[in-house]
Amino acid sequence: MRIAVAGATGNIGALTVAVLERAGHEVVGISRGLGVDLITGQGLDAALAGVDAVIDATNGPTLDREALVEYFATATTNLLDAERRAGVRHHVLLSIVGIHDIEGNAHYYGKREQERLVREGGVPWTIVPATQFHDFAAMVASWAEQDGVAAIAPLLVQPVAPADVAEFLAEVATGEPRGLHPGLAGPDRHDLVDMARRTHQAVGREVRLVPTWDGVFGVEMSGNALLPGPGARIAPTTFEQWLATQRPAGA
Numbered sequence: 207m208r209i210a211v212a213g214a215t216g217n218i219g220a221l222t223v224a225v226l227e228r229a230g231h232e233v234v235g236i237s238r239g240l241g242v243d244l245i246t247g248q249g250l251d252a253a254l255a256g257v258d259a260v261i262d263a264t265n266g267p268t269l270d271r272e273a274l275v276e277y278f279a280t281a282t283t284n285l286l287d288a289e290r291r292a293g294v295r296h297h298v299l300l301s302i303v304g305i306h307d308i309e310g311n312a313h314y315y316g317k318r319e320q321e322r323l324v325r326e327g328g329v330p331w332t333i334v335p336a337t338q339f340h341d342f343a344a345m346v347a348s349w350a351e352q353d354g355v356a357a358i359a360p361l362l363v364q365p366v367a368p369a370d371v372a373e374f375l376a377e378v379a380t381g382e383p384r385g386l387h388p389g390l391a392g393p394d395r396h397d398l399v400d401m402a403r404r405t406h407q408a409v410g411r412e413v414r415l416v417p418t419w420d421g422v423f424g425v426e427m428s429g430n431a432l433l434p435g436p437g438a439r440i441a442p443t444t445f446e447q448w449l450a451t452q453r454p455a456g457a
Contacts, residue, residue, distance in 0.1 A: 207231050207232070207258045207259060207379075207380060208231070208232045208234065208256050208257050208258050208259065208381075209219040209226055209231050209232070209233055209234070209237055209258060209260070209261065210233075210234040210235075210253060210254055210257045210259070210260045210261070210294075211226070211233060211234070211235055211236060211260075211261045211263060212236040212237075212244065212260060212261065212262045212263060212264050212285060213236070213237060213262065213264035213265060214233075214236055214237050214240060214263075214375070215235065215237045215239050215240065216237070216262050216263060216264070216265060216373055217339075217368055217374070218263040218300060218368055218371055219235075219237070219261075219263040219264070220412055221368055221369055221371070221372035221373075222261055222372040222375050223235060223421035224372070225372045225373055225375075225376040226376050226379075228456050229376065229380075231320040231376075231380070232331055234253050234254070234257060234371070236250075236253055236285075237339045244264065244281035244284055244285055245277070245280055245281055245396060246284075247284040247288065250284060250285065250288040251291060251292065253436065254288050254289060254291075254292035255292060256292075257289075257292055257294050258294065258295055258296065259294065259295065259297070259298065259379045259380070260285065260289055260294055260296070260297050260329075260379075261298045261300070261375050261376075261379050262282070262285065262297065262299045262300065262309030262320075262324075263274050263300045263375065264281060264409075266278055266313060266316050270312055271315050271316075273313050274313060274315060274316035274457075275315050275319045276318050277316065278316040278320040278323075279319050279320075279323065280428060281403035281435075282309055282319075282320045282323045282324065282327075283296075283323060285286075285453055286299075286323065286324070286327035286328070286329055289327075289329045290328055290329060294329055295329075295330060295383075296326070296329075296330055296331070296332065296379060296382075296383050297324060297330065297331045297332075297383075298331070298332045298333075298334065298335060298375060298378050298379045299320065299321065299324050299330050299331065299332070299333045299334065300334055300371070300375060301317055301320070301321055301333050301334065301335045301336070302314065302317055302335055302336065302337075302338075302430050303335045303336060303337045303389050303391065303432060303433070303434050303435075303438075304335075304427075304432045304433075305317050305318055305321075305335070306318065307431060308426055308427055308431055309426065310426060311423075311427075313333070321333055330383035331377050331383055331384050331385070331388060332383050332384040332385065332386075332387055333385070334374065334375065334378060334387045334389070335386075335387065335389045335390070335434075336364050336366055336371050336389065336390040336391070337363060337364050337365055337366050337389070337390070337391040337392065337432065337433070338363045338432065339358040339365060339366060339367070339368050339371070339405055340366070340367050340368070340401075340443075340445055340448040340449075341368070341405070342363070342365060342398070342401075343358070343363075343365075343398045343399075343402035343405055344401075344402055344403070344405040344406065344409075346358055346359075346399070346422070346423075347402040347406070347413060347415060349381065349422065350421060350422070351413060353415035354412065354413055354414060355413070355414045355416060356402070356413050356414070356415055356416065357415075357416045357417075357418045357420070358398060358399055358415050358416070358417060358418070358421070359398060359404055359417070359418065359421055359422070359424075359427065360397055360398060360399050360417045360419075360428075360430060361395075361398040361418055361423060361427055361428070362395060362396075362397060362398075362428070362429065362430065362432065362433065363395070363396055363397075363398055363401070363432050364391040364392055364393075364394065364395045364396070364432075364433050364434055365384055365391075365392045365396060365401070365445055366390055366391055366392040366441050366443075366449050366453030367392065367441060367443035367447075369443065370390075370392070370441035370442065370443050371390060371441070373441075374390050374439060374441065381440065382401075387439075388434070388435060388436065388437030388438045388439070388457065389434045389435060389437075389438035389439070389440065390438060390439045390441060391433075391438050391439070391440060392440070392441055392443065392444065392445065393436035393440055393441065393442065393443075393444055394444055394445060395433070396445055399415055399417050401445065402415055403415055404449060405449065405452065408449050408450075408452040408453070408454075409453065409454050409455065410455070427441045
C-alpha cells in the first residue's frame with residue numbers, strides 16, 4: 207500500500223514510518239521539513255497522489271485554546287480536502303483517551319475539533335484514542351521545573367509505549383475503516399509522580415517533585431479520567447520495560 211504519514215518527522219510519526227517501511231509499504235512523509243505544509247496546503251496534492259491511506263500523527267504547538275483550535279482546524283481541513291481530491295480511502299487519526307470528558311485543557315479542545323472534522327470530513331475514517339506515552343511524566347515535570355524543583359499533578363494513568371502506538375497505527379491503516387476505536391493503552395496503571403521520579407532516576411537527573419493539582423492539570427483529571435474504557439486494545443510493553451531502555455545523557 208501507499209500510505210502517507212502526517213507528522214512524519216515527529217516522535218510517533220517517525221516510528222510509524224519505520225514500521226510501515228519494514229512491512230514493505232510505500233510511505234509518503236508529510237511535514238514542513240519534507241516540503242509539505244498542512245497550514246498553507248503547500249505540497250499536499252502532490253504528496254497524496256495515489257495514496258491509499260493517511261495516518262495523522264501530528265501534534266499541535268503550545269498555544270492558547272483559541273489558537274490551538276484554529277491550528278488543528280486549519281491543518282485537518284486542508285488534509286481532508288486534499289484526501290478527497292486524491293481519492294484516499296482511509297484516514298487514521300491518533301487522538302487521546304478521555305478528551306471528551308475533560309474541560310479546561312487547551313490541547314483537548316483542539317483535539318476535539320480535529321476529531322469532529324474527521325467524522326464529518328467525507329473520507330472513511332478511524333480515530334484511535336491513546337493513553338499518555340511512557341515519556342509523558344518526565345515531559346510534564348520539565349514544563350514546570352525551576353531550580354531543580356517541579357510541580358506535577360498526581361494523575362492516574364495507564365501509559366503506552368510510543369513504539370506500540372506506531373505498530374497499532376500501522377495495523378489500523380492497512381485495514382478497513384473502523385470509526386471510533388475503543389482506544390489503545392499500556393498494560394499497567396501508574397501514578398504520574400512516581401513515573402517522573404523513576405524516569406529521572408533512570409536518566410541520572412535529580413529533580414524534587416511537588417505533587418499538586420494547582421498547575422497545567424487540574425482535579426478534573428483525577429481518578430479514572432485518563433484511563434481507557436471497555437474494549438481498549440492493551441499494548442504489550444510495560445513502563446518498566448520502557449524504563450530499562452532509558453540512559454543518562456552521554457552514556
